Amino acid sequence: MTFPNDFLWGAATSAYQIEGAWNADGKGESVWDDFCHTPGNVKNNHTGDVACDHYHRYQEDVDHMQYIGLKGYRFSLNWTRILPNGIGHINQAGLDFYSRLIDSLLSADIDPCVTLFHWEYPRALQQLGGWLNPDSSKWFAEYTTIVVDHLSDRVEKWMTLNEPQCFIGRAHFQGLDAPGLKLPMRDALLVCHNSLLAHGRAAKVIRDNAKKSPLIGWAPVGVNRIPAIEDEAHINAARTLMMKAVINTNDPFWTNTWFSDPAILGQYPKDGLNHYKQQMDWYDPDDMKIICQPLDFYGANIYSGSLVTIDEQGQPLVQPPSINKPVTMSSWAVEPRAMKWGVKFLYERYKLPIYITENGLSNPDWVQSDGKVHDPQRIDFLRQYLLALEEAIDEGVDVRGYFQWSLLDNFEWINGYSHRFGLIYVNYETQRRILKESAHWYRQVIQQNAIPEQLVNTT
Numbered sequence: 001m002t003f004p005n006d007f008l009w010g011a012a013t014s015a016y017q018i019e020g021a022w023n024a025d026g027k028g029e030s031v032w033d034d035f036c037h038t039p040g041n042v043k044n045n046h047t048g049d050v051a052c053d054h055y056h057r058y059q060e061d062v063d064h065m066q067y068i069g070l071k072g073y074r075f076s077l078n079w080t081r082i083l084p085n086g087i088g089h090i091n092q093a094g095l096d097f098y099s100r101l102i103d104s105l106l107s108a109d110i111d112p113c114v115t116l117f118h119w120e121y122p123r124a125l126q127q128l129g130g131w132l133n134p135d136s137s138k139w140f141a142e143y144t145t146i147v148v149d150h151l152s153d154r155v156e157k158w159m160t161l162n163e164p165q166c167f168i169g170r171a172h173f174q175g176l177d178a179p180g181l182k183l184p185m186r187d188a189l190l191v192c193h194n195s196l197l198a199h200g201r202a203a204k205v206i207r208d209n210a211k212k213s214p215l216i217g218w219a220p221v222g223v224n225r226i227p228a229i230e231d232e233a234h235i236n237a238a239r240t241l242m243m244k245a246v247i248n249t250n251d252p253f254w255t256n257t258w259f260s261d262p263a264i265l266g267q268y269p270k271d272g273l274n275h276y277k278q279q280m281d282w283y284d285p286d287d288m289k290i291i292c293q294p295l296d297f298y299g300a301n302i303y304s305g306s307l308v309t310i311d312e313q314g315q316p317l318v319q320p321p322s323i324n325k326p327v328t329m330s331s332w333a334v335e336p337r338a339m340k341w342g343v344k345f346l347y348e349r350y351k352l353p354i355y356i357t358e359n360g361l362s363n364p365d366w367v368q369s370d371g372k373v374h375d376p377q378r379i380d381f382l383r384q385y386l387l388a389l390e391e392a393i394d395e396g397v398d399v400r401g402y403f404q405w406s407l408l409d410n411f412e413w414i415n416g417y418s419h420r421f422g423l424i425y426v427n428y429e430t431q432r433r434i435l436k437e438s439a440h441w442y443r444q445v446i447q448q449n450a451i452p453e454q455l456v457n458t459t
C-alpha cells in the first residue's frame with residue numbers, strides 16, 4: 001500500500017532546541033535561557049545559547065530539507081524573539097528572521113507549519129506570574145495577533161501549543177523543566193486551564209484574522225494504550241485506560257482527555273472533574289466558550305505506549321513491559337503499535353483529521369570511521385511505526401501527514417546535547433551537518449510515498 005496522494009511528509013523542530021542566537025538582534029530572555037544559565041539544571045550545564053545555530057544557518061538547513069524531499073516543516077516561533085518582554089514592544093528583527101525562513105521554505109516547495117508555543121515562555125511574563133496570571137491567555141492572544149499579522153499571508157497550518165502535558169506536568173508540577181516550579185495541584189490545574197484559554201484565544205485570533213485561509217490545530221501528547229490482544233474486550237480496555245483523565249503517577253498531567261476534551265468537546269472529562277473538584281474553586285464553566293474553538297486537525301505526538309490486558313475481575317490493567325522490550329536512549333519503550341492504536345482512539349473520540357506532529361527516537365549516533373553516520377536502529381524504528389500508521393490509515397483513520405522528530409540533532413532539554421534525535425547529525429563544535437543513513441532512507445520513503453519493502457542500502 002502507498003500513503004494517500006497528498007500525504008504531508010515532514011520533519012519537526014522547536015526554536016529553543018535549534019536556533020541558538022539566544023540574545024541576538026534584540027531578542028528577549030525566555031524561561032529556558034534563564035533555566036539553562038543556572039548551573040545544575042541541565043546535564044553537563046549545557047545551554048541552548050548556540051544550539052545548532054539555525055538562526056544563522058537556516059538556509060543550509062532548508063537546503064538539506066529540500067534534498068530529503070520534505071513536503072512540510074514544523075517549527076516553532078520563539079515568542080521572545082518577536083516580543084522581547086512577551087507583550088508590548090515588537091522586535092522587527094525577530095519577525096524578519098521568521099519571514100526569511102518562511103520565504104526560503106516556500107521557494108523550496110516546503111509547507112511552513114508553525115507552532116506558536118514550544119515552551120519558550122518570556123521571562124518578563126514569568127516574573128508577573130506566568131501562566132498563573134489571570135491575563136496570561138490575553139498575553140498569548142496579543143503575541144498571536146502580531147504573528148498572524150506578519151506571517152499569515154504565507155502560512156496555512158498553525159499549531160497553538162506543543163505538549164501542554166509536558167510544560168505543565170514537567171515544568172510546573174514536577175519542577176524538572178523551565179521554569180522549574182513545583183506548584184500545588186490546585187495551581188497546576190489553574191496553569192492548565194489558563195493555557196487552554198490561551199489555546200482557545202489564539203485559535204480564534206488565527207481564524208478571524210489570517211490572510212491565508214488557515215488550518216488550525218495543536219500538538220498535545222499523552223499516554224497511548226495498546227490492546228495486548230486485538231479482540232473486542234482488550235480493545236475496550238485499552239480505550240478506557242487511554243481516555244482516563246486521572247492518572248495516578250508522579251506525573252498526573254500525562255493525560256489525553258484532560259486537555260483535549262475541553263479544547264475539542266467543550267468540557268472537562270467527568271472523571272477528572274469529580275476527582276479534582278475540591279481544587280478547582282476558580283473554575284468558571286463559561287470559559288469553555290473561549291477554550292473550545294473549531295479545529296481543523298489534531299496534531300498527535302506519538303513516541304511510545306504500553307500494553308493493556310484484563311485482570312481476573314475483568315478490569316483493564318497496564319501490563320509491565322517485557323524484560324526484552326527495546327528502549328530508546330530516552331528510556332522510552334519502542335512500541336510501534338502505539339502509533340496504530342494511538343491514532344485510532346484519538347480519531348474515534350475527537351473526529352478530527354490527524355497529523356503525526358512528532359515521532360522519532362534518540363540514539364547514541366556518532367560519525368563512524370568511514371565518515372558516515374549509520375543509524376539502523378532509527379531506520380527500523382521509523383519503518384515499524386510507519387507500517388503501524390499505514391495500518392491505521394487502511395482501517396479508516398484520516399491521517400493527513402507525518403512529521404519526524406527531529407530534522408536535526410538538537411538541545412534535548414534537561415538532557416542537553418547527550419541525546420541525538422536527528423535525521424541530520426550535528427557537530428556542535430564545528431556546526432557541520434551530516435545526513436544520517438536514516439535521512440537517505442526517509443528520502444526514499446517520501447519519493448515512493450511508501451515504505452520500502454526492505455532496509456535498503458542508502459549510502
Ligand code: BG6
Pocket residue numbers: 014017162163166301303330332358362405412413
Ligand atoms: C517532545 C517534545 O517531548 O519530544 C520535544 O515536543 C522533545 O521538544 C521530544 O525533544 C523528545 O522528548 P523525550 O522526552 O523523548 O526526550
